Amino acid sequence: MIKLSSGFDIKILGKPKSEFLNVRQPQLFSLKPSDVIGVGPIPKLAVAEGSRVLAGEPLFFDKPNPRVQFTAPVSGEVVEIRRGQKRAISEVVLSADAEIEFHRFPSVDLASGSREDVVDLLLQSGAWTLLKQRPFNTMADPEATPRDIFISCFDTAPVAPDHNILIEGKEDAFRNGLQVLSKLTSGNVHLGVGPNSSEVFTRAEGVKVTAFSGPHPAGNVGVQIHHVAPINKGDVVWTVKPQDVAIIGKLFSEGIYDAKRTLALTGSETDHTGYFKTRIGASVETLIKGHLKQDGVRVVSGNALTGTAIEKDGFVGLYDDQVTVIEAGDKPEFMGWLVPSYKRPSLSRTFLSFLRPNREYHVNTNNHGDERAFVMSQEYEKVVPMDLYPQYLIKSILFGDFEQMEGLGIYEVVEEDLALCEFVCTSKQPVQQILRAGLDLVRLEG
Amino acid sequence: MKVFENLISKVKPHFEEGGKLENYFYGFEALETFLFVSGTQSKGTHIKDGIDLKRTMFTVVVALIPALLFGIWNVGHQHFLAMGEFTALADGFTDKFLFGSLKVLPIVTVAYGVGLGIEFIFAMIRRHPVNEGFLVSGMLIPLIMPPTVPLWMVALATAFAVIIGKEAFGGTGMNIMNVALLARVFVFFAYPTYMSGDTVWVAGDASLFVDGFSGATPLGVAYEGGAQALASVSFLDFDLVSMIIGTVPGSIGETSVIAIGIGALILLFTGIASWRIMLSVVIGALAAGAVFSMAGISFFVGIPAYLHMVMGSMLFATVFMATDPVTAAQTNTGKWIYGLLIGILGMIIRALNPAYPEGWMLAILLMNVFAPTIDHFVVQSNIKRRVSRAL
Numbered sequence: 001m002i003k004l005s006s007g008f009d010i011k012i013l014g015k016p017k018s019e020f021l022n023v024r025q026p027q028l029f030s031l032k033p034s035d036v037i038g039v040g041p042i043p044k045l046a047v048a049e050g051s052r053v054l055a056g057e058p059l060f061f062d063k064p065n066p067r068v069q070f071t072a073p074v075s076g077e078v079v080e081i082r083r084g085q086k087r088a089i090s091e092v093v094l095s096a097d098a099e100i101e102f103h104r105f106p107s108v109d110l111a112s113g114s115r116e117d118v119v120d121l122l123l124q125s126g127a128w129t130l131l132k133q134r135p136f137n138t139m140a141d142p143e144a145t146p147r148d149i150f151i152s153c154f155d156t157a158p159v160a161p162d163h164n165i166l167i168e169g170k171e172d173a174f175r176n177g178l179q180v181l182s183k184l185t186s187g188n189v190h191l192g193v194g195p196n197s198s199e200v201f202t203r204a205e206g207v208k209v210t211a212f213s214g215p216h217p218a219g220n221v222g223v224q225i226h227h228v229a230p231i232n233k234g235d236v237v238w239t240v241k242p243q244d245v246a247i248i249g250k251l252f253s254e255g256i257y258d259a260k261r262t263l264a265l266t267g268s269e270t271d272h273t274g275y276f277k278t279r280i281g282a283s284v285e286t287l288i289k290g291h292l293k294q295d296g297v298r299v300v301s302g303n304a305l306t307g308t309a310i311e312k313d314g315f316v317g318l319y320d321d322q323v324t325v326i327e328a329g330d331k332p333e334f335m336g337w338l339v340p341s342y343k344r345p346s347l348s349r350t351f352l353s354f355l356r357p358n359r360e361y362h363v364n365t366n367n368h369g370d371e372r373a374f375v376m377s378q379e380y381e382k383v384v385p386m387d388l389y390p391q392y393l394i395k396s397i398l399f400g401d402f403e404q405m406e407g408l409g410i411y412e413v414v415e416e417d418l419a420l421c422e423f424v425c426t427s428k429q430p431v432q433q434i435l436r437a438g439l440d441l442v443r444l445e446g
Numbered sequence: 447m448k449v450f451e452n453l454i455s456k457v458k459p460h461f462e463e464g465g466k467l468e469n470y471f472y473g474f475e476a477l478e479t480f481l482f483v484s485g486t487q488s489k490g491t492h493i494k495d496g497i498d499l500k501r502t503m504f505t506v507v508v509a510l511i512p513a514l515l516f517g518i519w520n521v522g523h524q525h526f527l528a529m530g531e532f533t534a535l536a537d538g539f540t541d542k543f544l545f546g547s548l549k550v551l552p553i554v555t556v557a558y559g560v561g562l563g564i565e566f567i568f569a570m571i572r573r574h575p576v577n578e579g580f581l582v583s584g585m586l587i588p589l590i591m592p593p594t595v596p597l598w599m600v601a602l603a604t605a606f607a608v609i610i611g612k613e614a615f616g617g618t619g620m621n622i623m624n625v626a627l628l629a630r631v632f633v634f635f636a637y638p639t640y641m642s643g644d645t646v647w648v649a650g651d652a653s654l655f656v657d658g659f660s661g662a663t664p665l666g667v668a669y670e671g672g673a674q675a676l677a678s679v680s681f682l683d684f685d686l687v688s689m690i691i692g693t694v695p696g697s698i699g700e701t702s703v704i705a706i707g708i709g710a711l712i713l714l715f716t717g718i719a720s721w722r723i724m725l726s727v728v729i730g731a732l733a734a735g736a737v738f739s740m741a742g743i744s745f746f747v748g749i750p751a752y753l754h755m756v757m758g759s760m761l762f763a764t765v766f767m768a769t770d771p772v773t774a775a776q777t778n779t780g781k782w783i784y785g786l787l788i789g790i791l792g793m794i795i796r797a798l799n800p801a802y803p804e805g806w807m808l809a810i811l812l813m814n815v816f817a818p819t820i821d822h823f824v825v826q827s828n829i830k831r832r833v834s835r836a837l
Binding site: 010012158230232233234298300304305306307309324326328329330331332333334335336337338340344345346347348349350351363364365366367368369370372373374375376377378381387388389391392404407408409419422423424425426427428430431432433 | 447450451479481482483484485486487488489490491492493494495496497498499500501502504505575577578579616617618619620715716717718720771772774776777778825828829831832833835836
């Protein structure tokens with residue numbers, strides 16, 4: 001058991017109730033190329049508006065990487081190919097059939113099949129896109145063999161879903177998926193489990209299970225990697241989420257790309273919270289329409305720290321299993337820095353909130369201050385349970401010092417690992433944005 | 447509240463682009479963000495901690511208030527003692543406080559006025575927001591000045607400290623040396639004749655002082671004559687209790703251990719100041735002091751090491767100056783080394799120096815310059831650890 005002490009659990013209102021929401025399935029689903037780092041803004045389309053696809057059939061691929069197919073999570077018709085600036089493809093929107101029809105893939109026997117066969121099936125089916133690679137958090141490189149594969153089986157982000165509930169009904173597929181992953185790596189498949197993880201995770205076979213406890217970000221796979229087998233320069237490690245392991249498992253046991261995704265609807269501004277069984281790329285409209293407490297909200301695909309803001313009829317991202325609805329904080333607050341008009345979560349003891357550590361807060365998106373130069377020190381180190389100096393890393397990115405970035409551990413972190421730094425920063429620095437710029441710099445020019 | 451909102455929305459267009467006063471936008475923006483936390487929404491994480499720099503700086507100012515209030519009263523108390531009136535502690539409280547206010551508040555006003563004025567000008571010229579750093583420096587500068595300092599000297603010193611010590615480097619967060627200490631050092635070195643002698647420490651016309659009243663601080667007395675001299679001072683009690691309460695001459699804010707102690711507790715409780723720095727300065731100073739006493743080389747004959755903590759500016763420097771987050775070391779390990787070296791250096795300058803007994807401002811300024819080097823080595827060891835892990 002690895003006990004982590006640095007970090008901070010942000011307790012906000014809107015924890016998902018442990019029940020399934022009685023909401024009908026959305027009509028629309030979409031895939032966004034921008035969800036995947038490393039994919040260019042204009043991938044090559046395999047469909048046009050009006051095309052019919054089965055679940056698992058290609059929608060688009062990235063030209064430099066034609067082996068990796070992005071496939072349809074549902075069967076249905078391509079209703080719209082939304083474009084953004086400079087003709088970049090922002091979304092490929094599908095209208096789902098009532099009954100999903102699947103493309104049948106040729107089966108690969110796990111015991112006798114080669115690694116190449118396994119890789120080929122994953123690439124064709126679209127399941128490959130569910131594998132992420134570190135450093136840089138890009139999509140897994142088909143030409144690479146990872147040193148290890150890591151899966152975190154619990155989530156400590158604000159009001160994050162319970163993975164035990166997310167994996168319900170998918171246990172066999174999950175176990176099969178672990179076997180598939182074992183074939184992909186030259187090393188081990190590692191599971192990081194939390195204090196309440198179910199036996200599906202804690203008693204998984206053929207993998208190395210490590211128990212973690214502590215405040216957020218103990219559930220982050222990057223933190224777990226650091227404590228089990230840190231990433232050194234030149235190492236390649238893959239990460240997957242448990243539900244996606246189940247998708248991979250089902251692909252190999254039944255030959256279909258069954259892109260099932262259980263989501264959690266969370267946050268204070270929705271009048272019902274809970275879980276919802278749907279598929280990858282679902283529209284949130286049926287989930288939140290008519291259930292918003294007010295108009296001035298921000299809908300986030302993902303959690304409140306690392307998620308992406310989406311429209312009220314937007315789509316959940318490829319890797320997200322949570323939708324957070326919080327209040328927009330666009331109103332000025334009179335003397336707000338001195339006399340806060342509403343209670344807010346803070347790591348700082350200048351607010352008396354630390355006297356009631358289990359209190360849940362109504363939060364909003366207000367910045368609570370303006371951007372300043374770095375003044376306070378050791379704020380970031382208090383919330384990153386890793387042996388590195390986040391503030392120095394951020395500064396080395398700001399002045400583009402490659403050697404310093406490498407030495408300070410840029411290969412070991414991605415945005416979600418330093419998201420808490422951005423939350424606690426007194427100077428309101430855009431830490432995740434700076435880190436992403438640094439990661440891209442090293443990835444493209446290092 | 448609504449009054450302010452309406453006023454601001456009426457006036458704001460003049461300061462925005464195209465308005466007549468657009469060059470003064472950041473001056474206006476400073477006042478606007480003082481009154482209203484803006485409705486800017488977070489772009490990265492969707493929620494942000496409630497803390498910001500204004501709240502942090504305000505907490506430090508709150509921690510300084512006990513020292514300020516006691517200092518105001520003490521300036522009056524020392525004055526009346528020198529005149530031979532109101533000699534008991536409780537006597538003439540209002541008179542003493544009023545006298546002290548008349549002496550101290552103009553200094554505070556000049557420090558804030560000059561400092562903030564310069565910061566506003568720089569912000570408007572450079573087109574960036576006014577940063578909050580001077581909220582604290584403006585309060586620190588008066589507290590480390592002797593009560594008889596001329597106002598023009600305060601103004602000059604503040605201007606020097608803000609322009610050369612802070613704005614030349616890029617403003618708040620970019621300065622290498624402690625801004626308030628730079629102001630004090632400027633006064634100390636540029637106007638030595640004004641600052642020397644014992645009568646600077648007590649306000650009032652020295653010719654009217656009671657016979658035999660020297661105005662020397664406990665530090666000065668102990669420096670000249672050791673423990674013996676300290677015990678036999680006339681008119682004033684320079685015993686441990688008085689020095690802890692602070693009823694002795696000195697710079698405006700530095701005399702009272704209790705007042706500074708309250709400030710230290712506030713800073714430690716809220717986590718704004720580093721306990722590592724405070725503790726390591728004390729350890730370094732006590733260790734060095736003990737060594738010098740035992741070796742018999744200290745100028746402070748017969749003064750035990752712990753007594754140094756209540757004399758002069760040591761406690762004030764430890765709690766409020768050494769802990770300045772921008773200029774101190776920024777890694778935890780670095781903070782220990784930084785604090786220890788300040789303690790040792792400050793003690794060396796105090797105890798082994800034949801010229802003057804007060805060494806804390808110089809020790810801290812020197813360590814400010816070395817803090818990045820200390821951090822560099824700490825960070826390098828982290829990098830080496832990472833590299834060797836790969837092998």
